[in-house]
Amino acid sequence: MTQLLLVLLFGLFLVAPPGRGNDMQSLYNARCGSCHDGSVPKAPHQVKFQLIGADAIYASLTTGLMQPNATGIDDKTLRALADFLG
Structure with a gap:
């Protein structure tokens, strides 16, 4: 019985939807990657984003130069993108 439960649990990981990180990478690729x-x-390269930090990235997306590129993206997603990058 224990083995069956382990097999079923492992199976859930195989069919689980992609994580938030994959969503953020896709968003980055679609909206940011062509320049960064x-x-x-x-434009700062993506490898420099951790040096810039999530708060500065979020500020740029919401009130700075990148605000036009963030049009149509809700605040929660912008915060998640900034956290993912920074």
């Missing part, structure tokens, strides 16, 4: 992956020299 190196094609725009003045």
Whole structure:
């Protein structure tokens, strides 16, 4: 019985939906990656985002230069994206 429960539990992990990190990576790819992956020299590269920090990224998305790119994205998702990147 214990083995059956372990097999069923493991099976749940195999069919579980992708995590929030995958959602944030997809959002980054769609809205940010074309500039922040190196094609725009003045745009900080994604590898520098941890140095910038989540709070600064969030501020840029909500009140700074990146605000136009964040149009149509709810605040909770913007915070999650900033946390994911920073």
